Amino acid sequence: MNDNSQFDASPAVSGPSTDPATVFAALADIVYRGSSAEQVYTAICNAAPLLIPHCDHASLMLMQHGKAVTVAASDDIARVVDDIERATGEGPCLDAITSEAAQLETDFQTPTQWPAMARGVLNRTPVRGAMGFRLKVNEHKVGALNLFTDTPGVFDSDTAGEAIILTAFTAVTVAAMMNGQEASTLRGGLESNREIGKAVGLIMALHDVSDDEAFALLRKSSQDLNVKIADLASSVVERHSKASKN
Template sequence: MDQPLIPEPTRADPATVFSALAEILYSASDPSEVYTAICVAATVLIPGCDHASVMLRQGKKYITVAATSEVAARIDDLERQLGQGPCVDAIDEQIPQIEADLRAGSDWPQLAEAMLADTPVRGVMAFRLLIDRTKVGALNLFSTTAGAFTTAAAGQASVLAAFASVTATAVSREQDIASLRTGLANNREIGTAVGLLMALENLSAEEAFDVLRRTSQQMNLKVADLARSLLDRHRSTPGS
């Protein structure tokens, strides 16, 4: 099956990233396509990202469940062989791992040496994926251009990882893809609301979603209904 195309974003902001990913996920028919869609979205929407993979922790093992290229899969293999790297650390240490230029030194010297020698990759980022706030995996991003992964790119990647976590939760709970599709319209609004809160309140993706979640509980509203209300109010505000 050919991969669906993600539309080029008109402006590179979190809401655009989320909406474009929702479009590609809408046509997915099984979990592997969902994870592949996340990887493809990363290479299209995150500046400097040329290759991507998703790695999940299953017991004591780290399994690559999707990769956009042999390069991405090869780097995941190297991490497993060496027991070190941004993907593993993002899962175990719970914080994003970013090295924009591997030539300038690395926290993973053996891996960096192998990557520089055997692959075209010169910069890496990895963001943990959560299922019900439990560390379960990582979204791994690779650039062939040293220094291409900027702060702005990392911000967009964090939003993508946040939505990937929502998607991974649905998959882990064995919700069928039809149920996931049904929720995409609401998820799209939730993602846009998250992006709006990030921009207005200077929050991270996780902080913005947590604000929505806690507020929805306090108001006894579904998160999707709260997100829709927030967006409606913003659109009706003069100058918005």
Template structure:
């Protein structure tokens, strides 16, 4: 029978959910998730979230410390490891002790010589970050990443995918809102220029765009200034 998720892990996930839906930025969310991994996953000493580019190089998007970030570089150098395999094979990767036989011998050699890491976990992230991504956990103690660690890590990885997707949707909605507001200000400024200079909408837009270019001011910002000036002249 599978052991239930510990209460402290459930509480940590609830806190992360509040951060996501309060509109926390992606960087803040990634940092919080990595730190939470150390608090709730038995045996975890380092954690990172990474993306994979088309040349099979990993890029750290969030990490608890320099050791976690270095593991991305070592995996890229070795061209093997739990992060790469979790993404490419769409599977959970687990090696509790890389010093006792491992499917990643090149990575194990680099890791043992340059870091305290001895155990590894890797999970594919299904959504977010606009690229293939993984959530990775490392332990300095051989054998410390147990099946319980794997199970809790899987829940956190699933949460991470959902959180990143939610954050991405919030960012898209916010950008759309800002775009609509900018367009509305530009439209009002064009209307004022049309009335002031007796020109068409197209001509008014060219006046606005030319002024934006000459003053090195963004179009929306310039439109906002024009509208503010008009408001100031009203009785």
């Protein structure tokens, strides 16, 4: 069972509802209600299991002084997996930071491109699959959103496609934190559809499709989750604008 106790950084997030639109709206509220970066990042990690099918744990890595640091996690299991990646120097989350494509491991029990990490994960955690998604801010690779499952074989390209929406939101959020929550800076990036463009780029790399096909897939995932990524981004900026005036 997922430990989402830290997800109550905002009262709007806590409770039994897992409606995606409600969860995303609550996350946007957390970003701009004056919460600390740690609270914001933890809320995103705790939201991941509510939004992404089969996701049991999540973490957020950001680059600090040339090293990938876990700045938040849904639980200790996610932190242990991150520790194993750093100790072995390999894994989907570390590779995601440098790669345009989402990094996917469906089953650590089968032959993997990250054998040292797989051994550590199998020995120390219940995790059996993982996905990593690169985060970029102002064209700089700043980190990765990492998702983990305890069930082998359930993470696939369709699951990754749904996770890209949360990745785009996370990129918006990290940009806000790094820019001191300056609405004008964030608004400029969103008006140019930069985050939507990044999401489309991730889908293109994930599915090996054209930009038109990628946008169609993003739109379908948004509809499946009852969330429009452009509306979500706009709501984030609007909430911050109102918070700045208070």
